[in-house]
Amino acid sequence: MKPEPGILHIAKNVILVSLALFICWTGAFYITRSAYSHIAWQPHELIAFLINAMLGFILFGLCITIIGPLVKGREYEFFNELIEALKRISRGDFRVNLDSTLAKRKGRQGHDHPFAQLVEGINDMAANLKVMEELRQEFISNVSHEIGSPLTSISGFARALKDTTMDQEKRDQYLTIIETECVRLSRLSDNLMKLAVLDSSEHASQQTSYRLDRQLVTLVLSCEPQWDDKKIEMNVELEEVEIVADKDLMIQVWINLIHNAIKFTPKGGKIDIFLTQSEDEVNVRITDTGPGIAPQDQPRIFERFYKADQSRTRTAGGSGLGLSIVQKIVEMHDGSVSVSSEPGEGAAFTVQLPICSV
Structure with missing residues:
Protein backbone atom coordinates (compact mmCIF):
# COMPACT_ATOMS: atom_id res chain seq x y z
CA MET A 1 0.00 0.00 0.00
CA LYS A 2 1.33 3.45 -0.89
CA PRO A 3 1.98 5.58 2.24
CA GLU A 4 -0.13 8.67 2.72
CA PRO A 5 1.54 11.91 1.51
CA GLY A 6 1.03 13.41 5.00
CA ILE A 7 2.90 10.52 6.71
CA LEU A 8 5.81 10.77 4.27
CA HIS A 9 6.00 14.52 4.89
CA ILE A 10 6.10 14.02 8.69
CA ALA A 11 8.70 11.24 8.39
CA LYS A 12 10.91 13.42 6.19
CA ASN A 13 10.72 16.31 8.66
CA VAL A 14 11.56 14.02 11.61
CA ILE A 15 14.62 12.66 9.76
CA LEU A 16 15.81 16.15 8.82
CA VAL A 17 15.41 17.49 12.37
CA SER A 18 17.19 14.42 13.82
CA LEU A 19 20.05 14.82 11.34
CA ALA A 20 20.37 18.51 12.19
CA LEU A 21 20.45 17.76 15.93
CA PHE A 22 23.04 15.02 15.36
CA ILE A 23 25.29 17.43 13.45
CA CYS A 24 24.86 20.18 16.07
CA TRP A 25 25.60 17.80 18.98
CA THR A 26 28.63 16.43 17.12
CA GLY A 27 29.89 19.95 16.57
CA ALA A 28 29.26 20.77 20.23
CA PHE A 29 31.27 17.70 21.28
CA TYR A 30 34.37 18.74 19.35
CA ILE A 31 34.03 22.37 20.41
CA THR A 32 33.88 21.49 24.12
CA ARG A 33 36.66 18.92 23.73
CA SER A 34 38.90 21.56 22.19
CA ALA A 35 37.93 24.04 24.92
CA TYR A 36 38.75 21.52 27.69
CA SER A 37 42.21 20.88 26.21
CA HIS A 38 43.00 24.61 26.15
CA ILE A 39 41.95 25.25 29.74
CA ALA A 40 43.30 21.92 31.02
CA TRP A 41 40.00 20.95 32.67
CA GLN A 42 38.22 17.64 32.55
CA PRO A 43 34.64 17.92 33.97
CA HIS A 44 32.59 15.07 35.34
CA GLU A 45 30.86 12.92 32.68
CA LEU A 46 27.38 14.19 33.63
CA ILE A 47 28.52 17.82 33.57
CA ALA A 48 30.21 17.27 30.18
CA PHE A 49 27.05 15.63 28.82
CA LEU A 50 24.83 18.51 29.95
CA ILE A 51 27.23 21.11 28.54
CA ASN A 52 27.38 19.25 25.19
CA ALA A 53 23.58 18.90 25.05
CA MET A 54 22.96 22.57 25.87
CA LEU A 55 25.57 23.77 23.38
CA GLY A 56 24.09 21.44 20.75
CA PHE A 57 20.63 22.93 21.25
CA ILE A 58 22.09 26.45 21.09
CA LEU A 59 23.78 25.63 17.78
CA PHE A 60 20.54 24.05 16.51
CA GLY A 61 18.62 27.19 17.47
CA LEU A 62 21.13 29.41 15.70
CA CYS A 63 20.85 27.30 12.54
CA ILE A 64 17.07 27.46 12.61
CA THR A 65 17.17 31.23 13.16
CA ILE A 66 19.53 31.77 10.21
CA ILE A 67 18.30 29.13 7.76
CA GLY A 68 14.60 28.95 8.75
CA PRO A 69 13.39 32.13 7.02
CA LEU A 70 15.21 31.11 3.83
CA VAL A 71 13.68 27.62 3.83
CA LYS A 72 10.21 28.63 5.02
CA GLY A 73 9.90 31.79 2.94
CA ARG A 74 7.79 30.07 0.30
CA GLU A 75 5.48 28.63 2.93
CA TYR A 76 5.04 32.04 4.58
CA GLU A 77 4.14 33.47 1.20
CA PHE A 78 1.61 30.68 0.75
CA PHE A 79 -0.09 31.46 4.06
CA ASN A 80 0.02 35.18 3.37
CA GLU A 81 -1.94 34.62 0.15
CA LEU A 82 -4.50 32.54 2.03
CA ILE A 83 -4.85 35.15 4.78
CA GLU A 84 -5.28 37.94 2.23
CA ALA A 85 -7.97 35.91 0.44
CA LEU A 86 -9.85 35.37 3.72
CA LYS A 87 -9.59 39.10 4.52
CA ARG A 88 -11.15 39.93 1.14
CA ILE A 89 -13.98 37.50 1.80
CA SER A 90 -14.57 39.01 5.26
CA ARG A 91 -14.89 42.45 3.63
CA GLY A 92 -17.59 41.16 1.30
CA ASP A 93 -15.39 40.70 -1.78
CA PHE A 94 -16.28 37.21 -2.99
CA ARG A 95 -14.36 37.42 -6.26
CA VAL A 96 -11.64 35.25 -4.76
CA ASN A 97 -10.24 32.48 -6.92
CA LEU A 98 -6.90 31.17 -5.70
CA ASP A 99 -4.75 29.33 -8.20
CA SER A 100 -5.49 25.62 -7.80
CA THR A 101 -1.74 24.91 -8.17
CA LEU A 102 -0.85 27.36 -5.37
CA ALA A 103 -0.03 24.59 -2.90
CA LYS A 104 2.12 22.78 -5.48
CA ARG A 105 3.96 25.96 -6.45
CA ALA A 204 -40.32 22.84 13.85
CA SER A 205 -42.35 20.50 11.67
CA GLN A 206 -45.22 18.91 13.58
CA GLN A 207 -46.12 15.84 11.56
CA THR A 208 -49.24 13.83 12.23
CA SER A 209 -51.18 11.12 10.48
CA TYR A 210 -54.36 12.34 8.78
CA ARG A 211 -56.67 11.78 5.80
CA LEU A 212 -55.41 13.83 2.85
CA ASP A 213 -58.61 13.35 0.84
CA ARG A 214 -60.70 14.89 3.62
CA GLN A 215 -58.33 17.83 3.86
CA LEU A 216 -58.63 18.51 0.12
CA VAL A 217 -62.42 18.30 0.18
CA THR A 218 -62.59 20.77 3.07
CA LEU A 219 -60.32 23.26 1.28
CA VAL A 220 -62.22 22.99 -2.02
CA LEU A 221 -65.47 23.72 -0.19
CA SER A 222 -63.90 26.67 1.62
CA CYS A 223 -62.98 28.16 -1.78
CA GLU A 224 -66.50 27.63 -3.18
CA PRO A 225 -67.43 31.35 -3.17
CA GLN A 226 -64.45 32.10 -5.45
CA TRP A 227 -64.95 29.34 -8.03
CA ASP A 228 -68.73 29.56 -7.91
CA ASP A 229 -68.59 33.30 -8.59
CA LYS A 230 -66.71 32.58 -11.84
CA LYS A 231 -69.06 29.69 -12.73
CA ILE A 232 -66.11 27.30 -12.74
CA GLU A 233 -66.86 23.59 -12.98
CA MET A 234 -65.01 21.89 -10.12
CA ASN A 235 -64.28 18.19 -10.66
CA VAL A 236 -62.82 16.40 -7.62
CA GLU A 237 -61.79 12.73 -7.73
CA LEU A 238 -60.03 11.56 -4.58
CA GLU A 239 -58.93 8.19 -3.32
CA GLU A 240 -58.95 7.55 0.40
CA VAL A 241 -55.38 8.34 1.41
CA GLU A 242 -53.77 8.68 4.83
CA ILE A 243 -50.37 10.36 5.06
CA VAL A 244 -47.94 11.51 7.75
CA ALA A 245 -47.14 15.20 7.26
CA ASP A 246 -47.38 18.66 8.79
CA LYS A 247 -51.11 19.27 8.37
CA ASP A 248 -50.96 23.06 8.67
CA LEU A 249 -48.14 23.42 6.16
CA MET A 250 -49.87 21.16 3.65
CA ILE A 251 -53.01 23.33 3.92
CA GLN A 252 -50.86 26.21 2.63
CA VAL A 253 -49.74 24.08 -0.33
CA TRP A 254 -53.25 23.17 -1.45
CA ILE A 255 -54.66 26.66 -0.82
CA ASN A 256 -51.95 28.25 -2.97
CA LEU A 257 -52.42 25.78 -5.82
CA ILE A 258 -56.24 25.91 -5.74
CA HIS A 259 -56.28 29.72 -5.57
CA ASN A 260 -53.85 29.87 -8.50
CA ALA A 261 -56.09 27.59 -10.53
CA ILE A 262 -59.19 29.68 -9.72
CA LYS A 263 -57.35 32.93 -10.43
CA PHE A 264 -56.19 31.94 -13.92
CA THR A 265 -59.24 29.93 -14.99
CA PRO A 266 -61.65 32.07 -17.02
CA LYS A 267 -65.38 32.25 -16.32
CA GLY A 268 -67.10 29.03 -17.26
CA GLY A 269 -63.82 27.11 -17.16
CA LYS A 270 -63.01 23.87 -15.40
CA ILE A 271 -60.68 22.73 -12.61
CA ASP A 272 -59.84 19.08 -11.95
CA ILE A 273 -58.32 17.80 -8.71
CA PHE A 274 -57.14 14.18 -8.59
CA LEU A 275 -55.66 12.26 -5.67
CA THR A 276 -54.12 8.83 -6.27
CA GLN A 277 -51.92 6.52 -4.25
CA SER A 278 -49.21 4.03 -5.20
CA GLU A 279 -47.24 1.73 -2.90
CA ASP A 280 -45.35 4.40 -0.93
CA GLU A 281 -46.31 7.64 -2.66
CA VAL A 282 -49.32 9.87 -3.20
CA ASN A 283 -49.97 12.09 -6.21
CA VAL A 284 -52.12 15.22 -6.21
CA ARG A 285 -52.80 16.72 -9.63
CA ILE A 286 -54.57 20.07 -10.05
CA THR A 287 -55.39 21.16 -13.59
CA ASP A 288 -57.10 24.27 -14.95
CA THR A 289 -58.26 25.62 -18.30
CA GLY A 290 -56.46 28.95 -18.00
CA PRO A 291 -54.06 30.63 -20.43
CA GLY A 292 -51.28 28.14 -19.72
CA ILE A 293 -47.57 28.73 -19.23
CA ALA A 294 -45.02 29.15 -22.00
CA PRO A 295 -42.31 26.43 -22.16
CA GLN A 296 -39.51 28.94 -21.51
CA ASP A 297 -41.24 30.09 -18.31
CA GLN A 298 -41.91 26.66 -16.82
CA PRO A 299 -38.36 25.97 -15.50
CA ARG A 300 -38.51 29.24 -13.53
CA ILE A 301 -42.13 29.18 -12.40
CA PHE A 302 -41.17 28.23 -8.81
CA GLU A 303 -38.56 30.97 -8.42
CA ARG A 304 -39.32 33.69 -5.91
CA PHE A 305 -40.97 36.75 -7.46
CA TYR A 306 -40.85 35.23 -10.93
CA LYS A 307 -43.89 35.99 -13.07
CA ALA A 308 -44.48 34.53 -16.50
CA ASP A 309 -45.41 37.07 -19.14
CA GLN A 310 -48.88 35.71 -19.85
CA SER A 311 -50.28 33.81 -16.89
CA ARG A 312 -48.58 35.44 -13.90
CA THR A 313 -49.24 39.10 -14.58
CA ARG A 314 -49.52 41.91 -12.09
CA THR A 315 -53.17 42.37 -13.01
CA ALA A 316 -53.87 38.98 -11.46
CA GLY A 317 -52.71 40.35 -8.13
CA GLY A 318 -49.94 37.86 -7.45
CA SER A 319 -46.58 38.59 -5.87
CA GLY A 320 -44.73 35.62 -7.36
CA LEU A 321 -44.20 33.96 -3.96
CA GLY A 322 -47.08 31.47 -3.78
CA LEU A 323 -45.45 28.73 -5.84
CA SER A 324 -42.12 29.27 -4.08
CA ILE A 325 -43.85 28.57 -0.78
CA VAL A 326 -45.47 25.46 -2.28
CA GLN A 327 -42.11 24.12 -3.47
CA LYS A 328 -40.40 24.86 -0.16
CA ILE A 329 -43.04 23.04 1.90
CA VAL A 330 -43.20 20.06 -0.45
CA GLU A 331 -39.41 19.68 -0.41
CA MET A 332 -39.48 19.83 3.40
CA HIS A 333 -41.67 16.72 3.19
CA ASP A 334 -39.20 14.98 0.84
CA GLY A 335 -41.62 15.41 -2.05
CA SER A 336 -41.58 17.18 -5.40
CA VAL A 337 -43.82 19.55 -7.35
CA SER A 338 -43.85 19.98 -11.11
CA VAL A 339 -45.83 21.76 -13.81
CA SER A 340 -46.87 20.77 -17.31
CA SER A 341 -48.58 23.20 -19.63
CA GLU A 342 -49.09 24.38 -23.16
CA PRO A 343 -49.98 28.01 -23.97
CA GLY A 344 -53.75 28.33 -24.32
CA GLU A 345 -54.42 24.83 -22.95
CA GLY A 346 -54.24 25.43 -19.21
CA ALA A 347 -51.73 24.17 -16.66
CA ALA A 348 -51.38 21.06 -14.50
CA PHE A 349 -49.48 21.06 -11.20
CA THR A 350 -48.50 17.69 -9.76
CA VAL A 351 -47.39 17.17 -6.15
CA GLN A 352 -45.75 13.89 -5.23
CA LEU A 353 -45.39 13.06 -1.54
CA PRO A 354 -44.16 10.04 0.39
CA ILE A 355 -46.90 8.53 2.52
CA CYS A 356 -44.64 8.80 5.54
CA SER A 357 -42.25 11.76 5.22
CA VAL A 358 -39.14 12.02 7.37
Whole structure:
Protein backbone atom coordinates (compact mmCIF):
# COMPACT_ATOMS: atom_id res chain seq x y z
CA MET A 1 0.00 0.00 0.00
CA LYS A 2 1.33 3.45 -0.89
CA PRO A 3 1.98 5.58 2.24
CA GLU A 4 -0.13 8.67 2.72
CA PRO A 5 1.54 11.91 1.51
CA GLY A 6 1.03 13.41 5.00
CA ILE A 7 2.90 10.52 6.71
CA LEU A 8 5.81 10.77 4.27
CA HIS A 9 6.00 14.52 4.89
CA ILE A 10 6.10 14.02 8.69
CA ALA A 11 8.70 11.24 8.39
CA LYS A 12 10.91 13.42 6.19
CA ASN A 13 10.72 16.31 8.66
CA VAL A 14 11.56 14.02 11.61
CA ILE A 15 14.62 12.66 9.76
CA LEU A 16 15.81 16.15 8.82
CA VAL A 17 15.41 17.49 12.37
CA SER A 18 17.19 14.42 13.82
CA LEU A 19 20.05 14.82 11.34
CA ALA A 20 20.37 18.51 12.19
CA LEU A 21 20.45 17.76 15.93
CA PHE A 22 23.04 15.02 15.36
CA ILE A 23 25.29 17.43 13.45
CA CYS A 24 24.86 20.18 16.07
CA TRP A 25 25.60 17.80 18.98
CA THR A 26 28.63 16.43 17.12
CA GLY A 27 29.89 19.95 16.57
CA ALA A 28 29.26 20.77 20.23
CA PHE A 29 31.27 17.70 21.28
CA TYR A 30 34.37 18.74 19.35
CA ILE A 31 34.03 22.37 20.41
CA THR A 32 33.88 21.49 24.12
CA ARG A 33 36.66 18.92 23.73
CA SER A 34 38.90 21.56 22.19
CA ALA A 35 37.93 24.04 24.92
CA TYR A 36 38.75 21.52 27.69
CA SER A 37 42.21 20.88 26.21
CA HIS A 38 43.00 24.61 26.15
CA ILE A 39 41.95 25.25 29.74
CA ALA A 40 43.30 21.92 31.02
CA TRP A 41 40.00 20.95 32.67
CA GLN A 42 38.22 17.64 32.55
CA PRO A 43 34.64 17.92 33.97
CA HIS A 44 32.59 15.07 35.34
CA GLU A 45 30.86 12.92 32.68
CA LEU A 46 27.38 14.19 33.63
CA ILE A 47 28.52 17.82 33.57
CA ALA A 48 30.21 17.27 30.18
CA PHE A 49 27.05 15.63 28.82
CA LEU A 50 24.83 18.51 29.95
CA ILE A 51 27.23 21.11 28.54
CA ASN A 52 27.38 19.25 25.19
CA ALA A 53 23.58 18.90 25.05
CA MET A 54 22.96 22.57 25.87
CA LEU A 55 25.57 23.77 23.38
CA GLY A 56 24.09 21.44 20.75
CA PHE A 57 20.63 22.93 21.25
CA ILE A 58 22.09 26.45 21.09
CA LEU A 59 23.78 25.63 17.78
CA PHE A 60 20.54 24.05 16.51
CA GLY A 61 18.62 27.19 17.47
CA LEU A 62 21.13 29.41 15.70
CA CYS A 63 20.85 27.30 12.54
CA ILE A 64 17.07 27.46 12.61
CA THR A 65 17.17 31.23 13.16
CA ILE A 66 19.53 31.77 10.21
CA ILE A 67 18.30 29.13 7.76
CA GLY A 68 14.60 28.95 8.75
CA PRO A 69 13.39 32.13 7.02
CA LEU A 70 15.21 31.11 3.83
CA VAL A 71 13.68 27.62 3.83
CA LYS A 72 10.21 28.63 5.02
CA GLY A 73 9.90 31.79 2.94
CA ARG A 74 7.79 30.07 0.30
CA GLU A 75 5.48 28.63 2.93
CA TYR A 76 5.04 32.04 4.58
CA GLU A 77 4.14 33.47 1.20
CA PHE A 78 1.61 30.68 0.75
CA PHE A 79 -0.09 31.46 4.06
CA ASN A 80 0.02 35.18 3.37
CA GLU A 81 -1.94 34.62 0.15
CA LEU A 82 -4.50 32.54 2.03
CA ILE A 83 -4.85 35.15 4.78
CA GLU A 84 -5.28 37.94 2.23
CA ALA A 85 -7.97 35.91 0.44
CA LEU A 86 -9.85 35.37 3.72
CA LYS A 87 -9.59 39.10 4.52
CA ARG A 88 -11.15 39.93 1.14
CA ILE A 89 -13.98 37.50 1.80
CA SER A 90 -14.57 39.01 5.26
CA ARG A 91 -14.89 42.45 3.63
CA GLY A 92 -17.59 41.16 1.30
CA ASP A 93 -15.39 40.70 -1.78
CA PHE A 94 -16.28 37.21 -2.99
CA ARG A 95 -14.36 37.42 -6.26
CA VAL A 96 -11.64 35.25 -4.76
CA ASN A 97 -10.24 32.48 -6.92
CA LEU A 98 -6.90 31.17 -5.70
CA ASP A 99 -4.75 29.33 -8.20
CA SER A 100 -5.49 25.62 -7.80
CA THR A 101 -1.74 24.91 -8.17
CA LEU A 102 -0.85 27.36 -5.37
CA ALA A 103 -0.03 24.59 -2.90
CA LYS A 104 2.12 22.78 -5.48
CA ARG A 105 3.96 25.96 -6.45
CA LYS A 106 4.83 26.52 -2.82
CA GLY A 107 6.49 23.13 -2.51
CA ARG A 108 3.41 21.16 -1.44
CA GLN A 109 2.97 18.36 -3.91
CA GLY A 110 -0.12 16.26 -4.43
CA HIS A 111 -3.78 17.07 -5.11
CA ASP A 112 -4.80 15.40 -1.84
CA HIS A 113 -2.41 17.37 0.31
CA PRO A 114 -4.26 19.32 3.05
CA PHE A 115 -2.90 22.62 1.71
CA ALA A 116 -4.31 21.86 -1.76
CA GLN A 117 -7.65 20.93 -0.18
CA LEU A 118 -7.54 24.18 1.81
CA VAL A 119 -7.11 26.21 -1.41
CA GLU A 120 -10.02 24.38 -3.05
CA GLY A 121 -12.16 24.86 0.08
CA ILE A 122 -11.56 28.63 0.10
CA ASN A 123 -12.42 28.84 -3.61
CA ASP A 124 -15.63 26.86 -3.07
CA MET A 125 -16.59 29.01 -0.08
CA ALA A 126 -16.02 32.23 -2.05
CA ALA A 127 -18.03 30.92 -5.02
CA ASN A 128 -20.95 29.87 -2.79
CA LEU A 129 -20.93 33.18 -0.93
CA LYS A 130 -20.89 35.04 -4.24
CA VAL A 131 -23.96 33.15 -5.43
CA MET A 132 -25.73 33.80 -2.11
CA GLU A 133 -24.88 37.50 -2.30
CA GLU A 134 -26.25 37.73 -5.85
CA LEU A 135 -29.45 35.99 -4.72
CA ARG A 136 -29.70 38.33 -1.73
CA GLN A 137 -29.31 41.42 -3.91
CA GLU A 138 -31.86 40.08 -6.39
CA PHE A 139 -34.24 39.30 -3.54
CA ILE A 140 -33.90 42.81 -2.09
CA SER A 141 -34.42 44.32 -5.54
CA ASN A 142 -37.56 42.25 -6.09
CA VAL A 143 -38.97 43.08 -2.66
CA SER A 144 -38.28 46.78 -3.20
CA HIS A 145 -40.03 46.64 -6.57
CA GLU A 146 -43.03 44.75 -5.21
CA ILE A 147 -43.40 47.15 -2.29
CA GLY A 148 -42.65 50.29 -4.27
CA SER A 149 -45.35 49.78 -6.89
CA PRO A 150 -48.38 49.62 -4.55
CA LEU A 151 -46.96 52.40 -2.37
CA THR A 152 -46.71 54.63 -5.43
CA SER A 153 -50.34 53.89 -6.30
CA ILE A 154 -51.52 54.52 -2.74
CA SER A 155 -49.59 57.78 -2.55
CA GLY A 156 -50.85 58.97 -5.93
CA PHE A 157 -54.50 58.23 -5.34
CA ALA A 158 -54.32 59.61 -1.77
CA ARG A 159 -53.11 62.92 -3.20
CA ALA A 160 -55.86 62.86 -5.78
CA LEU A 161 -58.46 62.43 -3.03
CA LYS A 162 -57.48 65.82 -1.62
CA ASP A 163 -59.33 67.38 -4.54
CA THR A 164 -62.57 68.56 -2.92
CA THR A 165 -64.28 68.97 -6.32
CA MET A 166 -63.99 65.25 -7.13
CA ASP A 167 -67.31 63.47 -7.57
CA GLN A 168 -68.24 60.63 -5.19
CA GLU A 169 -68.09 57.89 -7.84
CA LYS A 170 -64.46 58.62 -8.71
CA ARG A 171 -63.62 59.06 -5.03
CA ASP A 172 -65.04 55.58 -4.29
CA GLN A 173 -63.07 54.19 -7.22
CA TYR A 174 -59.80 55.62 -5.89
CA LEU A 175 -60.54 54.35 -2.37
CA THR A 176 -61.17 50.87 -3.76
CA ILE A 177 -57.79 50.95 -5.53
CA ILE A 178 -56.07 52.08 -2.33
CA GLU A 179 -57.75 49.28 -0.39
CA THR A 180 -56.73 46.71 -3.03
CA GLU A 181 -53.11 47.85 -2.92
CA CYS A 182 -53.10 47.70 0.88
CA VAL A 183 -54.40 44.12 0.75
CA ARG A 184 -51.69 43.32 -1.77
CA LEU A 185 -49.01 44.73 0.55
CA SER A 186 -50.43 42.76 3.46
CA ARG A 187 -50.39 39.54 1.41
CA LEU A 188 -46.80 40.21 0.33
CA SER A 189 -45.76 40.75 3.94
CA ASP A 190 -47.46 37.51 5.02
CA ASN A 191 -45.78 35.52 2.25
CA LEU A 192 -42.36 36.97 3.06
CA MET A 193 -42.87 36.04 6.70
CA LYS A 194 -43.86 32.50 5.73
CA LEU A 195 -40.77 32.10 3.56
CA ALA A 196 -38.56 33.46 6.34
CA VAL A 197 -40.01 30.93 8.78
CA LEU A 198 -39.67 28.07 6.29
CA ASP A 199 -36.08 29.03 5.45
CA SER A 200 -35.18 29.12 9.13
CA SER A 201 -33.62 25.96 10.49
CA GLU A 202 -35.54 26.65 13.68
CA HIS A 203 -38.85 25.80 12.03
CA ALA A 204 -40.32 22.84 13.85
CA SER A 205 -42.35 20.50 11.67
CA GLN A 206 -45.22 18.91 13.58
CA GLN A 207 -46.12 15.84 11.56
CA THR A 208 -49.24 13.83 12.23
CA SER A 209 -51.18 11.12 10.48
CA TYR A 210 -54.36 12.34 8.78
CA ARG A 211 -56.67 11.78 5.80
CA LEU A 212 -55.41 13.83 2.85
CA ASP A 213 -58.61 13.35 0.84
CA ARG A 214 -60.70 14.89 3.62
CA GLN A 215 -58.33 17.83 3.86
CA LEU A 216 -58.63 18.51 0.12
CA VAL A 217 -62.42 18.30 0.18
CA THR A 218 -62.59 20.77 3.07
CA LEU A 219 -60.32 23.26 1.28
CA VAL A 220 -62.22 22.99 -2.02
CA LEU A 221 -65.47 23.72 -0.19
CA SER A 222 -63.90 26.67 1.62
CA CYS A 223 -62.98 28.16 -1.78
CA GLU A 224 -66.50 27.63 -3.18
CA PRO A 225 -67.43 31.35 -3.17
CA GLN A 226 -64.45 32.10 -5.45
CA TRP A 227 -64.95 29.34 -8.03
CA ASP A 228 -68.73 29.56 -7.91
CA ASP A 229 -68.59 33.30 -8.59
CA LYS A 230 -66.71 32.58 -11.84
CA LYS A 231 -69.06 29.69 -12.73
CA ILE A 232 -66.11 27.30 -12.74
CA GLU A 233 -66.86 23.59 -12.98
CA MET A 234 -65.01 21.89 -10.12
CA ASN A 235 -64.28 18.19 -10.66
CA VAL A 236 -62.82 16.40 -7.62
CA GLU A 237 -61.79 12.73 -7.73
CA LEU A 238 -60.03 11.56 -4.58
CA GLU A 239 -58.93 8.19 -3.32
CA GLU A 240 -58.95 7.55 0.40
CA VAL A 241 -55.38 8.34 1.41
CA GLU A 242 -53.77 8.68 4.83
CA ILE A 243 -50.37 10.36 5.06
CA VAL A 244 -47.94 11.51 7.75
CA ALA A 245 -47.14 15.20 7.26
CA ASP A 246 -47.38 18.66 8.79
CA LYS A 247 -51.11 19.27 8.37
CA ASP A 248 -50.96 23.06 8.67
CA LEU A 249 -48.14 23.42 6.16
CA MET A 250 -49.87 21.16 3.65
CA ILE A 251 -53.01 23.33 3.92
CA GLN A 252 -50.86 26.21 2.63
CA VAL A 253 -49.74 24.08 -0.33
CA TRP A 254 -53.25 23.17 -1.45
CA ILE A 255 -54.66 26.66 -0.82
CA ASN A 256 -51.95 28.25 -2.97
CA LEU A 257 -52.42 25.78 -5.82
CA ILE A 258 -56.24 25.91 -5.74
CA HIS A 259 -56.28 29.72 -5.57
CA ASN A 260 -53.85 29.87 -8.50
CA ALA A 261 -56.09 27.59 -10.53
CA ILE A 262 -59.19 29.68 -9.72
CA LYS A 263 -57.35 32.93 -10.43
CA PHE A 264 -56.19 31.94 -13.92
CA THR A 265 -59.24 29.93 -14.99
CA PRO A 266 -61.65 32.07 -17.02
CA LYS A 267 -65.38 32.25 -16.32
CA GLY A 268 -67.10 29.03 -17.26
CA GLY A 269 -63.82 27.11 -17.16
CA LYS A 270 -63.01 23.87 -15.40
CA ILE A 271 -60.68 22.73 -12.61
CA ASP A 272 -59.84 19.08 -11.95
CA ILE A 273 -58.32 17.80 -8.71
CA PHE A 274 -57.14 14.18 -8.59
CA LEU A 275 -55.66 12.26 -5.67
CA THR A 276 -54.12 8.83 -6.27
CA GLN A 277 -51.92 6.52 -4.25
CA SER A 278 -49.21 4.03 -5.20
CA GLU A 279 -47.24 1.73 -2.90
CA ASP A 280 -45.35 4.40 -0.93
CA GLU A 281 -46.31 7.64 -2.66
CA VAL A 282 -49.32 9.87 -3.20
CA ASN A 283 -49.97 12.09 -6.21
CA VAL A 284 -52.12 15.22 -6.21
CA ARG A 285 -52.80 16.72 -9.63
CA ILE A 286 -54.57 20.07 -10.05
CA THR A 287 -55.39 21.16 -13.59
CA ASP A 288 -57.10 24.27 -14.95
CA THR A 289 -58.26 25.62 -18.30
CA GLY A 290 -56.46 28.95 -18.00
CA PRO A 291 -54.06 30.63 -20.43
CA GLY A 292 -51.28 28.14 -19.72
CA ILE A 293 -47.57 28.73 -19.23
CA ALA A 294 -45.02 29.15 -22.00
CA PRO A 295 -42.31 26.43 -22.16
CA GLN A 296 -39.51 28.94 -21.51
CA ASP A 297 -41.24 30.09 -18.31
CA GLN A 298 -41.91 26.66 -16.82
CA PRO A 299 -38.36 25.97 -15.50
CA ARG A 300 -38.51 29.24 -13.53
CA ILE A 301 -42.13 29.18 -12.40
CA PHE A 302 -41.17 28.23 -8.81
CA GLU A 303 -38.56 30.97 -8.42
CA ARG A 304 -39.32 33.69 -5.91
CA PHE A 305 -40.97 36.75 -7.46
CA TYR A 306 -40.85 35.23 -10.93
CA LYS A 307 -43.89 35.99 -13.07
CA ALA A 308 -44.48 34.53 -16.50
CA ASP A 309 -45.41 37.07 -19.14
CA GLN A 310 -48.88 35.71 -19.85
CA SER A 311 -50.28 33.81 -16.89
CA ARG A 312 -48.58 35.44 -13.90
CA THR A 313 -49.24 39.10 -14.58
CA ARG A 314 -49.52 41.91 -12.09
CA THR A 315 -53.17 42.37 -13.01
CA ALA A 316 -53.87 38.98 -11.46
CA GLY A 317 -52.71 40.35 -8.13
CA GLY A 318 -49.94 37.86 -7.45
CA SER A 319 -46.58 38.59 -5.87
CA GLY A 320 -44.73 35.62 -7.36
CA LEU A 321 -44.20 33.96 -3.96
CA GLY A 322 -47.08 31.47 -3.78
CA LEU A 323 -45.45 28.73 -5.84
CA SER A 324 -42.12 29.27 -4.08
CA ILE A 325 -43.85 28.57 -0.78
CA VAL A 326 -45.47 25.46 -2.28
CA GLN A 327 -42.11 24.12 -3.47
CA LYS A 328 -40.40 24.86 -0.16
CA ILE A 329 -43.04 23.04 1.90
CA VAL A 330 -43.20 20.06 -0.45
CA GLU A 331 -39.41 19.68 -0.41
CA MET A 332 -39.48 19.83 3.40
CA HIS A 333 -41.67 16.72 3.19
CA ASP A 334 -39.20 14.98 0.84
CA GLY A 335 -41.62 15.41 -2.05
CA SER A 336 -41.58 17.18 -5.40
CA VAL A 337 -43.82 19.55 -7.35
CA SER A 338 -43.85 19.98 -11.11
CA VAL A 339 -45.83 21.76 -13.81
CA SER A 340 -46.87 20.77 -17.31
CA SER A 341 -48.58 23.20 -19.63
CA GLU A 342 -49.09 24.38 -23.16
CA PRO A 343 -49.98 28.01 -23.97
CA GLY A 344 -53.75 28.33 -24.32
CA GLU A 345 -54.42 24.83 -22.95
CA GLY A 346 -54.24 25.43 -19.21
CA ALA A 347 -51.73 24.17 -16.66
CA ALA A 348 -51.38 21.06 -14.50
CA PHE A 349 -49.48 21.06 -11.20
CA THR A 350 -48.50 17.69 -9.76
CA VAL A 351 -47.39 17.17 -6.15
CA GLN A 352 -45.75 13.89 -5.23
CA LEU A 353 -45.39 13.06 -1.54
CA PRO A 354 -44.16 10.04 0.39
CA ILE A 355 -46.90 8.53 2.52
CA CYS A 356 -44.64 8.80 5.54
CA SER A 357 -42.25 11.76 5.22
CA VAL A 358 -39.14 12.02 7.37
